[in-house]
Amino acid sequence: ETAHKTNFIRNIIDRDLANNKTHGKVITRFPPEPNGYLHIGHAKSICLNFGLALAYQKGPCHLRFDDTNPANEEAEFVAAIKEDVKWLGFDWGDNLFYASDYFETLYALAVKLITEGNAYVCDLTADEVRAHRGTLTESGKDSPYRQRSVEENLQKFEQMRQGLFDEGTCTLRAKIDMSAGNINMRDPALYRIKKVTHPHTGELWCIYPMYDFAHAASDAIESITHSLCTLEFQDHRPLYDWVVEKCGFENKPQQIEFSRLNLNYTITSKRKLKYLVEHKLVSGWDDPRMPTIRGLRRRGVTPAAIRRLIDLVGISKQDSITDYSLFEEVIRDDLNQTAERRNAVLKPLLVEIANLANEVLNVPNHPQNPDFGRRDISISNRIYIEQDDFMEQLEKGHKKLSLNGRARLLNAYVIECYDLEKDHLGNIAKLKCRYLPETLGGKKPSDGIKPQGMLHWVDANNCINAEIKQYDRLFNCENPAALDNLEQGLNPHSLVVINNAKLEASLAQTEAETRFQFNRLGYFCADQVEHSASNIVFNQIVNLRDTWAS
Numbered sequence: 001e002t003a004h005k006t007n008f009i010r011n012i013i014d015r016d017l018a019n020n021k022t023h024g025k026v027i028t029r030f031p032p033e034p035n036g037y038l039h040i041g042h043a044k045s046i047c048l049n050f051g052l053a054l055a056y057q058k059g060p061c062h063l064r065f066d067d068t069n070p071a072n073e074e075a076e077f078v079a080a081i082k083e084d085v086k087w088l089g090f091d092w093g094d095n096l097f098y099a100s101d102y103f104e105t106l107y108a109l110a111v112k113l114i115t116e117g118n119a120y121v122c123d124l125t126a127d128e129v130r131a132h133r134g135t136l137t138e139s140g141k142d143s144p145y146r147q148r149s150v151e152e153n154l155q156k157f158e159q160m161r162q163g164l165f166d167e168g169t170c171t172l173r174a175k176i177d178m179s180a181g182n183i184n185m186r187d188p189a190l191y192r193i194k195k196v197t198h199p200h201t202g203e204l205w206c207i208y209p210m211y212d213f214a215h216a217a218s219d220a221i222e223s224i225t226h227s228l229c230t231l232e233f234q235d236h237r238p239l240y241d242w243v244v245e246k247c248g249f250e251n252k253p254q255q256i257e258f259s260r261l262n263l264n265y266t267i268t269s270k271r272k273l274k275y276l277v278e279h280k281l282v283s284g285w286d287d288p289r290m291p292t293i294r295g296l297r298r299r300g301v302t303p304a305a306i307r308r309l310i311d312l313v314g315i316s317k318q319d320s321i322t323d324y325s326l327f328e329e330v331i332r333d334d335l336n337q338t339a340e341r342r343n344a345v346l347k348p349l350l351v352e353i354a355n356l357a358n359e360v361l362n363v364p365n366h367p368q369n370p371d372f373g374r375r376d377i378s379i380s381n382r383i384y385i386e387q388d389d390f391m392e393q394l395e396k397g398h399k400k401l402s403l404n405g406r407a408r409l410l411n412a413y414v415i416e417c418y419d420l421e422k423d424h425l426g427n428i429a430k431l432k433c434r435y436l437p438e439t440l441g442g443k444k445p446s447d448g449i450k451p452q453g454m455l456h457w458v459d460a461n462n463c464i465n466a467e468i469k470q471y472d473r474l475f476n477c478e479n480p481a482a483l484d485n486l487e488q489g490l491n492p493h494s495l496v497v498i499n500n501a502k503l504e505a506s507l508a509q510t511e512a513e514t515r516f517q518f519n520r521l522g523y524f525c526a527d528q529v530e531h532s533a534s535n536i537v538f539n540q541i542v543n544l545r546d547t548w549a550s
C-alpha cells in the first residue's frame, strides 16, 4: 500500500540513491524494546520501515530487539512482538537481530572510544551527574574524573565489567562538551552498571550500554542506511552522529525523524496501557478495546485496515492527531468488501407466522459480490426479529413492523402483524403474523399496500444461542493521555454483553477470528480466545455507521 505514495523520507532516499550516497542500498530496521506489547503507534513505524524496504529493495526490513535494558524486558514480549509484526503482514526474513548480540562488539567500541580519549569512567553518583549537567540556560560543569588517563579508564572500565563496583557507583561517559547547547551532548553516559540477569545473555554482563550508544552502533553494525525514528529523538541526532563517527564506522546511517501517530479517544503509550491492565480497567493486553495490535486483532480489525490507516495518515514531520472515526471508517470499508453477510438477532422477539410451512431459501453471502457465493437458510412458522424493529403503534418517521402493519423480511417475504401477546408485565412476548407468498425475491404485495421497512431475522426452530460483546470506545474524552487519572475518561458503556443473541444455524461451525457482517447490525468477529463450537462468542468490530459524528 505504502509503496506508491511519496513522502519526505522517500524524497530523501531518492536523492541519496541519485547521489549514490548509500551505494544503491536502502536498509531500514524496526527496533522495538521488548518491554511491552505493540500498539497502533508502533504499526506506523512498522509499516514505514517494512514498506520502504519492500519498495526499494524488494527485501526485508531488519527486526531488531533493542534489549539493552534488562530490568524491563521479558522473553514473552519478544515472542508477542514477532507474532504481531507477522500478523500485520510483514516478514523480516533472515534479518532478526538483538542488540544484545552486539554486547561484545559494543564493549570493544567503548574501549576504542576510551583509547582515543573520547570516553572516561566517571565516579559521580546519579545526583552529582545531574547537578553537573547544567540547564538549558546554564552551561554544565566538568566532572572531576574527566581528566583520568586512558590507562586508568581502561582499567576501571574492565573492572566495571568484572563486577567489582556496585550499581550506581560509576558510569562510562562520552567525553564531548559540558557546555554544549544540546544537553544530550554534555558527556552522556554510554554504559551503566546493572546487576540483573538478561533474558538473552543471562549473567554474562553486569554493565549494559545506554540507548543512544547501543542504538546508533547497532544501526551502523547492520549497515542500516536510513534510521527512522519519531520526532522526540531529534535532539539525540548529534549524539547519534557522534557515536557513528567516533566509533569509526565506514557506513554512516542517517537518522531521520517523523511524527508519531496520535489517535484521539485513545492512548498510545506503553506505560499508560500498562496502567489500564494493572488496574484491571480492561481484561488484559488483548482486551478488544485496547489499541494494542493484540487487542485490535481480537476485536476483529484486519491487518489491511491498519495498514490502510497508516497509509492515509501519511508520513511527515508535522505533529497531528488522527480522528478515531477515520480508523473506524477504514475498518468498515475493508470489512464491507471482505466480510460475508449473516443473520443475527441481538434482542429477540418471537414471531409466529401462521400460514408459513418450513422452507429453505437460497441467499447471497454478499449483496454486491457474487464471488462470495450463496447459502441456504431456513424459515419456518417461528422466527425471531429484533425487539427494536417492532412498534405497536407506528410513529411517523419510523420504518418498522407494527400492529396491523407490514414489513419485509430480508431476503424473504413480506409479513403483516395482526395480533400480539403480552406477558404479565406488559412486555410484548410474541407477535402473530401472516406472510404474503407472492412477495419473494423483492416482489410487491399484490394488493399494492407497501411494507414499512426491512427486518433481519433468524429461524427460531434451528437458530443457535450466542454471547455477543458490543464494544464502544474505551474513553469518551478526546485526549485521555492528558488526564491525571485515566479512570476519569473511561466510557462506562464501552462493553455491553448480550447473552441470548440468536444466530442463523450456519454460524454453528464458525472458526475463531472469522469476520462477518451481521445484516443491519455491524461487523462481528468470532472471539479468538473464548469462541468455540460449544460456546459461541462474537465481538462487535465496528457498527455500520459512525455514531460519534457530531
Ligand code: ATP
Pocket (backbone or CB within 6 Å): 030, 031, 032, 033, 034, 040, 041, 042, 044, 045, 228, 229, 230, 259, 260, 261, 262, 268, 269, 270, 271
Ligand atoms: P512507548 O512510548 O509506547 O513506550 P516506545 O517508543 O518506547 O513506545 P519502542 O519499543 O522503543 O517503544 O518503539 C519501537 C519503535 O516504534 C520506535 O522506533 C518508536 O519510535 C516507534 N513508535 C512508538 N510509538 C510510536 C507512535 N505513536 N507513532 C510512530 N512510531 C512509534
Ligand code: MG
Pocket (backbone or CB within 6 Å): 033
Ligand atoms: Mg523506545
Ligand code: MG
Pocket (backbone or CB within 6 Å): 270
Ligand atoms: Mg518507551
